[in-house]
Amino acid sequence: MQGKVLGARGEPVPNVMISDGQTITRTGFDGTFSLTPTGPFVFLTRPAGFTAAPWFVPATATDVTFTLVPGETADSGVYRFVHVSDLHVSVDNGTKFYPPGAEIGSQDALSLFLRGLPERAAEVQSVIATGDLTDLGSDAEFDALRRAVDTSTLPVHVLPGNHDHMAGGDEVGFVVSRNNYAINTGEPSGYERNLGPRWFSFDLPGLHVVALDWHTHELGLDDAAQDAWLRADLEEIGPTTPWILLSHDQPWTSILDGLPSDPVATFSGHRHTSRVVRIGRTIHVNTPTPLFAGLDYSPPSYRIVRWDGEQLGLETRAIARTGLERATFAMPAAIHRGTAGGNAAEGGAGGGDASEGDASEGDAVVRWRHQLSGAGHRAPVRVEGDRVIAGVKREDLPSGAVEVLSLRDGSQLWQAELRASTKGTPVTHHGHVIAVEVSGDVVSLDAETGTERWRVPSPDPLRLFAWADPVVADGILIVGDLSHVRALDADTGELRWERTDLCAYQTLVSHSNPLVLGDTLILANFPAPIGIAGLDLHTGEVTWQLGGNLTDLIGSLWPIGTPLYDQASDTLCVPTPSGLSAIDARDGAGRWQLTTELPFSPATPASVPDGIAAVFAGTDVVLLDRVDGSIRWRTPMESAAELAMASYTRTPQVLFAGPVPVPAEDGSDGSVRLLVSGLDGHIYALDAASGKRLAEVNVGAPVAAPVAVTDELIIAIAVDGVVTAIERNALL
Template identity: 30%
Template sequence: MLKIRTVSEVNDGVNILYSGEARYVTSFHRAYGAGMQVSGFVLDASTEAGLADVVVTDGRQWARTNQDGHFTLPSSPARHVWVRVPRGWDTEQWWSSRAPELTFRLHQEEQPSLPMSFAHLTDTHVSTLTGDPSDAVELAVRHGDGTDTTAALDHALQRAADSGADFAVITGDLTDHGTAAEFDHVHTAIARAPLPVYVLPGNHDHYGHRHEPRDTDSPLGGGFLGDATVERYEEELGPRWWSRTIAGMHVIALDWFSAWCGIDDQLQREFLAADLARVEPHTPVLVLTHDQLPTSWLQHLHTSAQHLRLIGVLSGHWHAPKVVIDEGCAHVSTGPAGFGGLDWSPPQLRLLDWDGTSLTPHTPTPVTNQSSNPVVPPPADGRHQSLAVGSGQHLGRITCAKNRWIMPSYDDTTQRNYLSAIDVDGTLHWRHSLGTTPLTGLTSNDDQIIAASVSGLLTCLSPDGTVLWTYQLGSHLHNRLHNAPITTDNGVVVAGNLADLAALSISTGEPLWHRDNLGPVDTLLTYGNGTATDDTVILPFGGPYRGMTSLEIATGTVRWADDSGTPLPLSDVVPVGPGDALLVRSGPTIERLHLDTGEIRWRTPLQGRFSTAAPHHNGHTITLVSGDGIMHRLDIDTGTISARTTIPATRSAHGPYRTTGTGAPTAPVHCARGLVIVLIDGSVWHLPEHGQPTMLTDLNSTVTTQPAVLGDRLAILDTRGTVHIVSL
């Protein structure tokens, strides 16, 4: 329950006695002192006349200026005081360190004319330090390529302006280590940006105590994401939660990580309620936060904004984009602006259109500092066909049913996903929409097709496209489902991730059991698809708390799981031999393990960086291409590497935490010609048993969806929603 007590009226403001945890209040007073009363003025910069009815706050207590522009705030431990900039006004300095007397000067500013657009950036991770490879959150050290993140931020902001954005918001993880030097780089980039920029903190912005420790540090938090201090961000960039009016929207920013760490959860809840209470009815509200708000926060937000119109909640943190439109509110997550996402998405920003009534998010716009090298065009000799099945598709895979390709796609115009069945000659047999969030998991046989969306909606269809049943896994707002459902020989389909896992009857969709208590979900996605034995399913959960896990098909009971500290599974679980499987883990490494017990037969280190593509085997030899294009050949019995070669880059690509090199997000496929792999840049390569890889063709378009073979033809779906059928 919200705890707010009105103890005094100050210029029509309300003084809130916050009820945060005692440990936070104690540490806050130790760091900042008991505070002081603040008085001052809000003036028209051009006339020096006072501006009436302007809200001034320190994020805890509130004041409203009188006819002379005067305000008074009582004593408070808050570090800053800021003015809630009203519509039609702006200022060069909207916040100030707390002092007995303050003056804010606003100047009239013409608001962007509607309709207009603005840019959403996130997770810029500006870095000046190399980081510590042993630190779990410094993944860019292990998987990155030394991308100049400051230059990338400059480039992204310029790209936003060039794309027509009137302003930009950056929803946290501005820095990688939270140090003073990194904050200085961010501040400088914002100052020279070609458009207004509004920022808020993420978890990495609160890690400064790890790298520049102080005697006064008193971090709170824990778990995979670690603990936090908040003083460094406030010293460099000001208030961690704030609000203002932009283009008729009431924009409110929160510090998700400090609340998550238990530092100021209640304080921010009280701020949210008190701030929204001072907004005119029916005003559109846009919320900015680093991670998606948990269910309890969303409930509090909706309760506090009952008299308002909630139009959007923008976030990042996962390094993987997602959009869900829920009751007219756009819940938007965008990938990193300066390097590739954990889901192989490119460096990106997102444009959102605002017409005064509704908020419309667009597919992310790639941001790149590289220029492409000349490419080989697709052959024009009849060996290549192209067919548009949508306007885009990221991740997922093509499967086969009844001698047809079944493939996902997404249409940005209609904001719908689609499933299409295409004959081997390129004829579109059927195409159905299955919802509004992209399809990322697909399993099929000659009797059923089961499609999974990123928001956790399962749809079962017959091979002729008839929908048989649907089932929602967990919260459609919070689920991020990237792995495909598993079908078993006894008529059960198991689907989900750590957020929510369920076993369903494949014929009816009726749940047999579900698990939502397997462990916390902390950013790391489950990339790989699982497999089944006679009585168990084995899933490569994306950790860090569980990893590989075997569960009984009949009950959902866990039989075995990875020991703590085991490298995280990243690829599909690929069956091999009697009761064994192959798996790629972080490192990267590849291993052969026994499915009944989890016992490791052998484990071999690989060359390369972040690798999520599955290995392929022919019963004797394993072929695996690591994330940045290094092909390995291994003995299936011993794991001994017999050959290793790098597939030469056709042009610079991207991968998780990097913007250069060759990208290999998909696994090799077997066809009449042998093994073929499609790289992220759309180049198609033959992998002969002996000798060097040779390029068959180049589609000149990005590919992250797993291709599939029918007969002597390979279907490749690019990120523009075009399927390429290549004769082999």
């Protein structure tokens, strides 16, 4: 192939990198190049400040002209782009893989997001989407994707994900890859036919950008070719040029080991999850989708990435009304540090009408408030004696914290900085506060001072996405899930046993906390060939296991939340993508199943004297018969919220956290109240026997975590990281 690169006025442009995806050459002083292609395309590395028309051609072309057109430039030395992932543009709402009620990507939803970016983020100059652009990889979906992208006023850079290689989904199969990933098979010809090269590079001001096809690399279809090209590309730019890597899933050692230089950062998606960690000199950024809620129950969101030529900065924003864009990702501007008293309605998130006994207007029902040094989410605080323990997540930095507060007035007793966010509730043991960082590191802190006592490094910080709470039983600390579970000595951190062979590695985070019943450890996972299993607590030996096959994600037992153990019926009630499944706690035999209107609700139900209480469809609280799962009563909240958190939805829900049963203040008759957190900012109290709404308190921001209850206080952590201590008698 002979060709040339010209500027907008027809002048030759020298020293531009040209590649066929295998070898790399550069244009001469006259702007010409010569290449014998071995790959399907020939493309140029677009220089900083330029786009190209075209930027790639088929390898069969003979006389080629690439024309550079002035494009993206740095504003005052700073360049900003939006990172998104997993758009899942569908022409039929993805009915093949999702339960009724799911809301995934579409041409209209993507176009609306892209057209709104100049208003949402006026400072950004381009968009990068790291794969799963379509849901099933059909030509019709690629056409819908192109039509949506064409409405964008910003340049949009795309690369493939595993769903983009499903070729319409009719022949898709599931395999365990060469690196033990459970993943679908792939046929990349559809992506190439519709969008072009699957790996390539381009330059932003002061920053080289490399995009790979993670899925085919993982399947072993072209890993050698991609590796060879990547190394050649990096050798061309030299070891001192800063660069970032774009990959659909978090790149592993199979991609990163042995490179000529380390990337400043990697950007990925796939897991529909938000995680930022630093490993060595590289920040690894995993971003959810802007079109529906994530599998980590983050709201639809995106990241603004800032590069100033030396440092990279992140700002994560939700698709939400003004004032809530940063609520689940960073602490708000208004800081509360152990603030005593005050009206709980201040700064309210809005919501429904006050019910009987409403305490949300005018009454001083709040004893204190405290703003954590980061955001909150689904993990409740833990109360131990006179202390309140909270984990802190920070989505814009590779850091997190554990904070310990005074139960009396909310003042901070100590704060321990961590190397990454902690998204589970820390556990206590013999003077230790133990937290798990999202990279899988386990950290023990002195309960009095916060000083680090011991740290057990993650066995795989690149691939472990650790969200589950640590659990201590009989001196054994359990961390992890079915794909990688460790039993540590809770006093020393010494490894007791470890299992990595129970199922193939999962690329989706597990939100099911370990559950211990006597000497049995119950672990649940989504998705996995094993859905739920019982292990011997002391040895890790499997005593029973249940699950479906990888082709039946909805019909099988796929736990997405922590099971409830109901002692009255000796039953495990397991949240699944389509509802609840009740199984025998001893052998896993099925009892009953309930399908709900809201898919992917991870809330753990609660056991009360008259049945099983659960949040239902994101709007109602229900009481289920513990024998057959039939509904005994159903109470709607009749309120409005602003955040969508249930996976594969973009319609906001009011209820998300599971109910907390508490004996009534005058509980001599055995009466029980249910405390239910609301994404409308309210904490509701219901009578567990009848479902009658008794009282509510507005804490001022959405609450996605269950409350903690003491003799005098009810303690809620809102998504903005504000911890509020409510007088118990205001609700009970």
